[in-house]
Amino acid sequence: MSTAAAGHHDHDDHGPAKGWTRWLYTTNHKDIGTLYLLFSLVMFFIGGGMALIIRAELFQPGLQLVDPLFFNSMTTMHALVMIFGVVMPAFVGLANWMIPMMIGGPDMALPRLNNWSFWIMPFAFLLLLSTLFMEGGGPAGGWTLYAPLSLQGGDSFAFVIFSIHFMGISSVMGSINIVATIFNMRAPGMTLMQMPLFVWTWLITAYLLIAVIPVLAGAVTMLLTDRFFGTSFFNAAGGGDPVMYQHIFWFFGHPEVYILILPAFGIISSIIPTFARKPLFGYASMVYATGSIAFLSFIVWAHHMFTVGMPLAGEMFFMFATMMISVPTGVKVFNWIATMWRGSMTFETPMLFAIGFLVMFTIGGLSGLMLAITPADIQYHDTYFVVAHFHYVLVPGAIYSIMAATYYWLPKWTGNMYDEKWGKIHFWVSTVFLNVLFFPMHFVGLAGMPRRIPDYSLQFADWNAVASIGAFGFGFSQLIFVYVIFKCIKGGEKATSEVWEGADGLEWTVPSPAPYHTFEKPPAQFS
């Protein structure tokens, strides 16, 4: 047999291509989902390493380990890596893996675009991380890149802007693909209101991404032309206005925080019914609540800028609009609790993470409600209270949902059950250290400790030392997560196709591990 013929497969049932180019050229949604998830895992440790540098420096007052400029670039890069390199790719990876299987479609609607949107990401982050080694250091003006501060950084600035453009292009292409998939690839007869909530939340998230990522691209392009081409969008001397940057940025930035949490709502809405062995309470209200949150996210952006000197009427509007978001979010939390009510609950690892999400995300939501109160926010603004707030919604919120999803679907992906004992240990160790890490930040924040500083006043020393201990504990306990994942990939007890006793959904009708191609013939139960 000639070697040339080896490249041609017969088209009945072929598996993945051989060799490493499988990953480079793949258009298979499962391969691309895996790539996204592994990329996200690697970036999680890079971003986490940066967080540990921050916490090591903050263990004691005074300047110990790193110089302040590097510290500032760590806070900036930690945020950029965690938001754009960890949470967003992880959700896109889960969408790639699960959405076609959940809606009974054979693959994503635009497979080549899918490959492209993944492979942009490693280059974008190579560009971003390379700035740390450049003269003048990486970006150090905060992830929000506020003008005029961000314009005063080193020559790495252009690299940062281009890497954000790349990430944005990748996200927009991924989102277009997801919308096209959901509208065109559903099993015959499956109506929109029969879709699993993960699909629904991703559909809404994709629209948010398509609407706001280009606005971010516009804002950073203005920064770029202000810096290098003599425009004056944000330069007051030339007739521009730095406050306009904040408006444009947060017009992107607030929907962005819902981009980081809506898919999590979908994941939790899949997991809780499974382990409560009851259908989700209030499916339709969940869909409408998600839509309401997405709509409200566009009209609350100025609550990030209560201290820039807005008129009273503006502050009142943004305060009440922000508080209104707690209504649809409250509907969701109520529905999840009502789903568990009188259910036959068991507490496998995904359920533990889901309940952890529910409790701690609500804590973060409540501190968000405190921050929404304009007069109180003037005190809380840019303190560690804000840091505590958004870490409570992002770490036990977004990150826990991703971990819950990983444990929940890992048997479907690999065909093996993960190690339940170590999964539970991972949950408990993470949860304890996470609260040791982030809860004291509320206290030092209320006492007035500002964000983004390498040194602080002595009265904050004790709680900062506690938080740093929590940080190292939390950071290293994530190695358990890696251990459990790789142990599960290598082997273990074989999973059934249903995997979980109470699981409901099309993805549980295919064998475990899911074959390379699924639903080449659409499922019939909806028609």
Next chain:
Amino acid sequence: MLLAGKLALFSLGMFAFGYIVMPPLYNVICDLTGLNGRTNSAAVSMPTGEGVTDRLVTVEFVSVVNSSAAWTFKPAQLTMEVVPGKTYKAFYTAVNLTGRPAVGQAVPSVAPSSAAKYFNKIECFCFTKQEFEVAASKEMPLIFFVEPDLPRSIDTITLSYTYFDTGEAPVELEPAVDLTDS
């Protein structure tokens, strides 16, 4: 595919909205409402009606030199008691200490921002850039009036100018280098 194309167009549209439409729109909104303490950036005509003599408004003058630019920039008067509806003249003095011919530009801001649209400048050095010789000093005038319908709750208006070195080379001035020796 049609759907994907539409979505791609929509994202391009949002980029254009952010980059092309939003900045001018923002300027228009700020000019109309006085949000951000924005005052008029071009001359307005003299007030027409009578001054309101039953009240006085304090105008405070503040100056800031942006970042590390080597300039002196100070108001000639710290406060003025003004009658709404009447015009007044004030001065700011700028000295170029940069050691090179330079171009400066002042950017005004009014606090409280709700007073901004009642504060009108008939003539202002902030409408144009100023060119300076090395170590040159300039006294720069400002003619303004406060509108009579300024809300009664406001009795003090702070006018702040930030002075920027535009970084440009002066066009009309002679070059600083003396070429006759060579």
